[in-house]
Amino acid sequence: MSGTSADGVDAAVLDFDVAGCAGYRGTFSYPFDPALRAEVLAANGPLSVEAVAQLDRRLGARYAQLARTAIAHLGPVDFIALHGQTIRHQPRGDPGFTLQIGAAADIAVATGLTVIHDFRRTDVAAGGEGAPLVPPFHQYCFQDKQPRLVLNLGGMANVTWLPGMDDPRPLLAFDCGPGNVLMDAAIHLCSDGQSTCDVDGQMAADGLCDAVQLEAWLAHPFFRQPPPKSTGREVFGLPLVTQWWSFWQGSAADFLATLTALTAVSVAQAIRTWTPGAAEMLVFGGGAENPTLMHVLQGVLAETRILHGGQYSGIPSQALEALAFAWLGGKCLLGQRLPLAHVTGAQRPMTLGTILPGDNWPELLVHLSKRMEITAKERSHGALPTA
Secondary structure: OOOOOOOOOOEEEOOOOOOOHHEEEEEEEEEOOOHHHHHHOOOOOOOHHHHHHHHHHHHHHHHHHHHHHHHHHHHOOOOOEOOEEEEEOOOOOOEEEEEEEEEEEHHHHHHHEEEOOOHHHHHOOOOOOOOOHHHHHHHHHHHHOOOOEEEOOOOOEEEEOOOOOOOOOOOOOEEEEEEOOOHHHHHHHHHHOOOOOHHHHHHOOOOOOOHHHHHOOOOOOHHHOOOOOOOOOOOOOOHHHHHHHOOOHHHHHHHHHHHHHHHHHHHHHHHHHHOOOOOOOEEHHHHHHHHHHHHHHHHOOOOOOOEEEEHHHHHOOOHHHHHHHHHHHHHHHOOOOOOOOOOOOOOOOEEOOOOOOOOHHHHHHHHHHHHHHHHHHHHHHHOOOOO
């Protein structure tokens, strides 16, 4: 998994024979070197077919390297699920589309393993936003007796509302708007490209939020758009921050403080406007490691107890989305359809992902057939629900 922040790639190992969070087996991360990161970020602008194809192969080589390292340290796995790097996300275009790159074939060749990839386009084809796709995994791991919120503060911010176990209401999720992306872009501008993030929110902590400017930024039409909705760098990215910075009259610290407040307040408003709310919220993603952002978020959501998701669950923030796509890969292999009408807006349940058979495909088919036989027997004896 490499996300909107484009700072590197994360791999995590999930054991499907163990329920929920206990299936987490470890993670490895590989930072992008500055040249590759710059190339990924540039892919948000116009690129030739040749440039996209070459970047696809370069990313595939990085992913394959990390996959082999993770397998060497954590033991053999049955398959690899690849999210890839999103370079375009326009689900409301005419026609809508989303595009993730990172040569799955290079990973299959390098590891000999079957690769499941290209998870988002089927959802878009079914009328969905193609994002967020992680919420069903949130439900699998974190559903409790009472409703709960799960917030991912990656490049973008997305929230999942989980009903209580006996609550008939459906799972609800959507993108709130920017997570770290605007703050990261601001640091890039303010440091003349020397820094990529506000470490621990230190600069923002030294600044003061401009309440008037914050209110103006919150008038962005995306914040008023009802779910299902998703967003990306096409909406919240460097061009927007560059425009805002060009008119800014205060200090860089005040600019960072106001952008930090924008992330926190837009999340709080989205939760109050579009979800039934909950007494507790788990926060994952790079933003969970920013104490200034977490402090501001708790201040604007005083009615909700905010917990660091990694500390609560034992799953590091950088591992959660990688684990989620491993889980989605398993669902794809088993042909299981996901009902995402209240998450992405997809018109009907679909199996997400494309299967690229590796050298181990015959053995994997045997393994899958045995698992399906066991599942069928358990359902016939009433041990599992039929839906």
